[in-house]
Amino acid sequence: MSEPLRGVIVSHAAVAQALKSAVGTITGVEDALIPVSNDGCDSGALSERLAAAIGGKPAVLFVDLPGGSCLTSAIRLAKGRTDVAVVTGVNLAMLLDFVFHRDLPPLEAARRAGEAGSKAIRTPAA
């Protein structure tokens, strides 16, 4: 059996760390996600942090915003690779789904997580 996917959360400030912590609290899964912050980084430094987090393994990059420095660095790193996929708008719901579906190919896992994250956005009547 191949190694399960790793998820790399790429965010501004401490959002990534907080999301990883929340996933651990809810699921008990502590080893599936790696947080990366863009604090203090130009695009080159952020790319180095991302490359270190991926570690040459198959991965899904969960980016906070659908544009900006986190996304541009993530897409540069994933360009031309089939073992790294990118999904934006990371939220807790998509990560909770992802940690239990790490046996999928990266692109499929990213799409599945994106759908789970989208379904979690609702405006319930009070």
Place this chain on the structure above:
Amino acid sequence: MSIVLYRVDDRLIHGQVIVGWGQPFHVGFIVLVDDAVRASDWEQDLYRMGVPPHIEVSFASIAEAAQRLPEWEADPRPGILLAGSIDTLAALSANSHRVKRINLGGIHHQPGRSQRLRYVYLSDSEAVKLKELAGQGIEITAQDVPTARPVPLEEFA
């Protein structure tokens, strides 16, 4: 309104620019001046992804920017001109006398640079270049977001 911000930021188009500055100034266009990005359709698509549809984005080389600066300055919409390095804006100001203010929004650590502010690292030669630009009458401040205090060049270079 013309160009409300001439900014040096090595992240180019990102959250602080689009949201932090773009929202309060109701920015209608962004000009990204960078020879490498201008030459790459793929890079341009990448930077466009972060920009909402109501903001127009133009990509220009330094030479093109020097030529088109009067046109952008005459645009009735508020705009932001972005460069990734001090050298780029210095070259632009050398070719045009229209740049009167430069905002340093993010110049991060690289070998040879030392920290001057939380988000500004400069080499000695970059500091000298900024002082030369200031000597030509250009107002230079560091300010990452509009709610922060603009820090005058004398305080960090």
